[in-house]
Amino acid sequence: MSTETLLYIILAGVVALLLALFQYNYKAKGAAKSNVLFAFLRFITLFSVLLLLINPKFDQVKYYTEKPNLVVAVDNSSSLKHLKQDDNAKIALNTITNNSALKDKFNIEVLSFGNTLNSSDSLSFSESQTNLDKVFRQLTQVYKNTISPTILVTDGNQTIGSDYQFSAKKYNQPIYPIILGDTIVYSDLQISKLNVNKYAYLKNKFPLEAIVVYSGKQAITTKFIVTKGNTTVFSKVVRLDQTNNSQILNVTLPANSVGVQSYKAQIIPLETEKNKVNNYKNFAVEVIDQKSKIAIVSSVLHPDLGALKKSIESNEQRVVEFVSPKEIVKQLNDFQLVILYQPNNLFKELISALEKQNKNKWIISGPKTDWLFLNNAISDYSFEVTSQTEDYQPNLNTNYTPFIVDDLNFESFPPLNATFGDAEFNQPFETILFKTVSGIKTEQPLLATLEISGRREAVLFGEDLWKWRARSYLNASSFIEFDNFIGKLVQYLASSKRKNRLEVDYNSFYNGSDDMIISAQFFNKNYEFEANASLVITLKNKKTGETITRPLVLKGNNYQVNLNGLASEDYDFTVKASPDNISVGGRFKIIEYNVEQQFLNADVTKLQQLATNSHGEAYFVNSYTALADNLLNDKRYQAIQKSSKSVVPLIDWYYLLFIITLSLALEWFIRKYQGLI
Template structure:
C-alpha cells in the first residue's frame, strides 16, 4: 500500500470521527452511553463510505515455477516396422516417459506422425505416408512462445512434403534426432521411379520412363521386365557397377483395348539382396477410345487464353487449339466444345454455324466484348449496356445441381473485370458463382450454365481468370484445385449425357498408399441437393468374391466414403440410395504399392543436418544412453521462475456496503426503540 493511500485513510478516520462527534456531541456537556453508541455507529458509517471512495489497494506478489516442455515426435509410419525398429522405438519411448528426473524437469508430451501430426501415445506403425515437415509446422504453432526441446524418433524417410532438414527456419526449438537404422550399405537394386501417363488412346502406344538404381560395389547384371497378368510385354537386360549405378529406360507399350490395364514392373533381384519389395512396382493405364478436342476462339491475345489451355490440358484426354473467328469456320466438326472469348461483330458467322449445328459452347464476356452484337445474335439472354466496368469476386452456389463442384475458396480470389449491368435470361439458368462486391453477394451470376434445345452453354461474366489460377498456386503450391474446377466444367459442356440425380466422383485406379475416397451427390426431383438421403456403397472384390456394404457420410455439400482400408485388388461396386431406390455401378482397381517399404536404410544425413541446424544433437537408436543426461544438464532448458503482481482491494466493496447497511440499520432500530424518532 502506498504512503499517500495510508495518509488518506488516516484523514478519513479523523474526518469521520469529526462528523460523528459534530452530530452527537455538539452543545452537550456530557454523553450518555446510548449517545456514545450512536456516535460509534455513525463513525463506522462515515468511515466505511470514505474507505469505499478511497478504495485502498495492496499488491500481492505470486511466484510460480514453469517447467519447459519436452516434445516426443514419433514416426508412426510403416517404414519403421519394415526396418525392424518398432520394438526399439517402444522401449525408448517407455524409458523417456517413465524417467522420474525428466518428468521432474519437463512437461513431457508425445505426438505421432505419418501424413499428419496426432497427439497420441498409441503406436501402430501403420501410417502409409510420412510428412516430417508438416509435423514440425504444426508443432511450431503449438509451441511458438514456449521452451520445447523436441526429440524426433524417426528413420528420416519422408515420402512427400517439403525438405524437413531446413525446417528450423520456422521451428525455433532444439531438435534431438534419434535415428532408427544404421549407416551400413547393403547391396540393393531398386525401381527408383516409374513415369507413365494415366491415360492412353486406343490403337496408340504410350511411353514409359523407368529410373533404376543400384547400391553396391561389384558389377552385376539383371533383367528388367514388364508383365501384364502372366504375360511378359517388355524385357531388357541391364548392367550395373559401382560407378555406373543408375539406368534410365524409355520404351513404349501398345494400347490395344479399352479399359484399365494393370502392369507389373520387376527388376529381377540379386541372390544376396535384402530388400526385394522395392524391386517391384505396379502401375496402371486407362485406355480410352476418344479424345475431347476444345477450340478457344479469340480475335486478340490475352493471358486468360493460356491459363484455360493449361487447365484443360492437365487432363490428357483433352487437347486445346487456338483459332480466330475466321479460321474456326471450316473446323467446327473437329471439336466437341467451342470456347468463345469476348466475341465481337466478327463472330457473326461463328454464331450462325453454332446455332445451326446446335453445338455446346462456353462464352466468356469481358470488357472488350461487343454487347450490342451479342444481344442481337443470342436469344437466351440479354445483357444491360451501361458502358461502365466493375470488379466482381465470386461466391460459390452450394445448390448448383448440374455437376459436382467443390468450393475452392472463390471468395478469396482476385476480382474479375466485367461490364457493369444486369443480365436477364429467357431460359432456366443455374448459377455456379454469384457476383459479389466487397464480400456482399448480389443476385447476379458471375458464372452460370443452362440447357436449351438439347445444347449446353456456360457464361462467365468477367476476364482475367488467369489470376484465379495463379492465386490457387499461391495458396496451395499447386494448380490442381483450379484445374479440376475448369476440367469439370469442360467435361459437363463437352458431354451430351442427360443430367442425373445421383452423381459419382471416383478414379479408375488408385495407388495402394493413397487415400481412396469416393464422393456422391444426390438431388431431389427439382435438382436441388438433398442432404436427407441415406446412401450406401456395396463393394465386391473381384478376386476373392468378398463383399461389404459401407454407408456414405454427409460432408459439406456431398456424400463421401473412405475406402483406404481396402486391399489391393480389382473391385466392382454399386452405390444406391435407400429411400429413392436409385443406383449407379462402376469399377476401380487398387494397385499393390507401399511407398514406406521402399527404403533400406535411415536417412542419416538429413536427420543429422536437422539436429545440427537446430542446435540439437543426433543419436542412433542403439546409443541413446546419454540422451537423458544431455537434456537434464542443458542450461537452456532450466525451470523458469515467473512472478505475477496482483493489485487487490484492502476491503472488498461488498463487505463495506454490508457494514454501512448494518450500522445504519442498527442506529435506526435503537433510535426507534428509544423513542427518538
C-alpha cells in the same frame, strides 16, 4: 490511478468524516465514548458507499511461471513396422514421457504423424504415407513463438511432399531426431521412380520412364522387364556399378485394347538383397479410343489463356487448341467445347454458328468484353453496360448440384477484375460461385451454368483466373485441386449426357497408397439435391467373391465413402439410394503398391543434417539415453516468469460490501444493546 480520482477519494473521506461527526458529535445525545465509536462506524459506512460511487480502478499484477514445451513427434507410418522398428519407437516414447525430471522441466506434448500431424500418442504404425514437410508446417503454426525443442522419433523416410529441410528452417526450433532403422548399407537394387501417363489412346504407344538405382560396390548385370499378366512386353539388360549407379530407362508400350490395362515393372533382384519389395512396381493405364478437343477463342492476349490450357490438359483425355474467332467457324464440329474469352464484335459469326448448332460453350468476360455486342448476340442473359470496373472475390455455393464442387478455400482467392454491374438471366441457371464485394457476400453470380434444350453453357464474370491457380498452389502446394475444379467444369460442359438422379464420381483405378474416395450425388424427382437420402455402396472382390457394404456419409453437397484398406484386386461396385431403390454400378482396380515398403535403411544423413541446421542433436535408437541429460542441462530451455497486468474496478472487490454490511450491523447492534433504538 489518476490524480482526479485520488482527489475524489480524499473529498469522499472528508465528506464522510464531516457527516459522521455531524450526526454523532453535534446532534447526537449520549455518552461521548459511544458517540466516537458510532461516528467511526458511520464514517466507514459512508466512505465505503462513496468509494463505490467513485469506483476507482487499480492495476493488478499476477506472476506465473511458464515452462518450455517438449514436443515429441512419433512416426506412425507403416515403414517402421516394415523395418521392424515399431517396438523401438514405443520404447523411446515411453522412456521420454515417463522421465520425471523432464516432466518437471517441460510441458511434454506427444504427437504422431503420417500424412498429417495428429495430437495423439496412440500408435498403430498403419499410415500409408509420410509427409514430414506438412508436419513441420503444422508445427510452425502451433509452436512458432514458443520455446519448444522437438524430439522426432522416425526413420526419416518421406514418401510425399516437398523436402522437409526447408520447412524445418521456418520452424525455428531445435530438433532432436531419434533415428530408427538399420544404418548398415546393404547391396540393393530398386526402381526409385516410375513415370507413366494415366491415359493412353487405342492403337497408339504410350511412354514409360523408369529410374533404376543400385547401392553397392561390385559391378552387376541384371535385367529390367515389364510384364502384362504372364506375358513379357519389354525387357532390357542393365549394367550398374559403384560409379554408374543409376540408369534411366525409356520404354514405349502398345495400347491394343480399351479399358484399364495392368502392368508390372521389375528389376531382377540380387541374390543377397535384403529388401526385394522395392524391385518391382505395379502400374496401370486406362486406354481410351477418343480424345476431347477444347477450343479457346480469344482476340486478346492474357495470362488466363495459358492457365486454362495447363488446367484443362492436366487430364490427358483432353487437348486444347487456340483458335481465332474467324478460323474456328469452319472447324466447329471438331471440338466438344468452345471457350470464348472476352468476346467482342469479332465473335459475331462464331456466336451465331454456336447458337445455330446448339453447341456447348463457356464465356469468360472481363473489362475488355464488349457487352453491348454480347447482349444483342445472346438471349439467355444480359449484363449492364458500364465503363466502370470492380474487383469480385468468389464465395462457394454449397448447394450447387450439377456436379460435385470441392471447396478450394475460395474465400482466400484474389479477386477477379470485371465490369461493374449485375447480370440478368432469362433462363434457369445455377450458381457455382457468388460475388463478394469488399467483404460483403452477395447473391449475384460470379460463375454460373445453364442447361437449355440439351445445350450446356457457363459464364464467368471476371478475368485474372491465373491468379486463382497461383493461389491454389500456395494453399495446397500443388495445382491439382484447382486443375480438378476446372476439369470437372470442362467435363460437364463438354458432355451432353442427361443428368441422372444418382451420379457417382470415381476413378477407374487407384494406387495402393492413394486415398480411395468415391463420391455421389442424389437428386429427388425435381432434380433437387437430396440431403436426407440413405446411400450405401456394395463392393465385390472379383477374385475372392467377397462382398463389403459401407454407408456413404454426407459431406457438403455430396456423399462420400473412404475405401482405404481394401486389398489390391479388381472390384465391382453398386451404389444404391433408399428408399427410391435407384442404383448405379461400376468397376475399379486397386494397384498393389506400398510406398512405405520401399526403404531398406533410415535416412541418417538427412536427419543428422536436420539436427545440425536446427542447433539440435541426432541420436541413434540404441544410444539416446543422453538425450534427457542434454535437454535438462541446456540453458536455452529455462522456465520463464511472466506477469499479467489487469485493471480491476473497486466495484468488483466484494470485500467492500462485506465491510459496509459489518459496520452497519455493528452500529445497529451496539445502539440496540445500549437502548438507543
